[in-house]
Amino acid sequence: MPPVPPSAPAETSPSGRFVTPRAWAEAQLGAAAELLLEQAHLEKKAAAAAMQFLFRLPVQVPIGLHRELSALAREELVHFERTLRLLGQRGLAYGPQPPSDYAGKLKAALATTMPERLVDELLASAVIEDRSHERLLLLAEVFAATDAPLADFYADLAAAESRHGPTYVEVAAAVLPADVVVARHARLRAHEAAVLHALPFAHRLHSGWPES
Template sequence: MTDLTAAIEEIHGFLPCATPRQWIDNALANPDLMLIDHAHCEKKAASTALSLMYRYVDNTDLLNKMSRLAREELRHFEQVLAIMKKRGIAYGHLSPARYAAGLRELVRSEDPGRLVDVLIVGAIIEARSCERFAALAPHLDDTLADFYNGLLKSEARHYRDYLKLAEQANGGPVDERVGEFLAIEKRLIEEPDEEFRFHSGPIPN
C-alpha cells in the first residue's frame, strides 16, 4: 500500500459518508462550474489560513503550518486558473455553498473553544476535498485527473495538520467534538442541495 493510498483510506475512515454518486454525476454535467468553484475553494482556504495567522500570533506551530498551507492553496488557485484559461472558462463570482457556513454554525464564540472548532472545521473541509478529488479523478480527462490526483497528497496533509493543531489547542483529544461536526457534515453532504458547488450535496435531476 502506498502512502497516498493509506492517506485516502484514513480519510475515508474519518469522514462520516462517501460522496453520493449523484453529486459526481452533477460535477461531470457542470465541468466549468466545478472548476470555477474549485478555484474559489482554494482561495478561501488560503484566506482561512491567513486569518488564523493574524488572530493567533503567539502560536508558533500554527503560524508555521498555516503559512505553508496558505502558500500551497494559493499555488493550487493559480493552477486551477491556468487550467480554466486553457479551456476558455472565465473566473467569476459565485454564491457560496451552504457547506462551510453549515459547519461553522457549531463554532463556539470564545477561545480556546473557538480555535479548536475552527481547526476541526478546517480538517473536515480538507478531508472532504481530498475525498472528492479521489472520487472524481477516474471520471475526468487525463489533464484534470492528473491534476486532481496530484492535489491529494497535500490535501491529506492539510487535514492532518488541522487535526493535530486542534488537539494542541484543546490540550488533548478532540474526538467527541469532531463527532458533533461530522454529524452536521453528513447531513450537508447527503441531503439534496439547490445549487451545485464543489462541497454541495447532490442536486436532484
C-alpha cells in the same frame, strides 16, 4: 433548473461519517467549467483562512505548527494559481460565484466562546479539507476516461488536501487537550454528515446527495 442526479443511496460509515457515493462524481461529468470556477474560489478562500489562523494562533503554539500553517497557506495559493491557469487554457472566465450553503451550515454548529471557538474553526477547516480530499479523488477517477489533464489536476489537489486536514487537527490539539479535540472533531463530523444529507445536489464540490 438545478441539476438532478441519478438516484443512488448516500452511505454513512459506522462512525456516522457521510461517505460520498461514486455516482455523485459521475453526475458531475460534463460540469468541468462550473467545477473549475468554484475550485478557484475554494482555493483562494482556503489560503485566506490559513492566513487568518496564522494571526489568531497563540504565539505559544509550537513554532513548527506556525510553519506548517504558513506552508499550507502558500500551497493553497499555488492551487489557486494553477486553477486560474487551467481556466485560462480552457477559455473559461474567472468571475464571481455565489457562496454555497455548505460552509455556513457547517459553521452554525461552532462554539461561540474562546478558546473552543478557535478550535472548532480549525476543526471545521479539517472537516472541509477531508471532504475536499474525498471528492477530488472521486473526480479524478471519473474524469480519467474522458479528460486526462483534468483528472491529473484533481489527483494532484487531492494529494495536498489529504495532508491539510491532519494539519488543522494537529494545530487544534495545540490549543486544547487532545481528548477534547477528538470529541469536538467527532461532533463536527456528525454535524457535517447531517448538513450534506440535507443539501441539494449541485455542480459544486460540497453539494449534497439527498437520500431518496
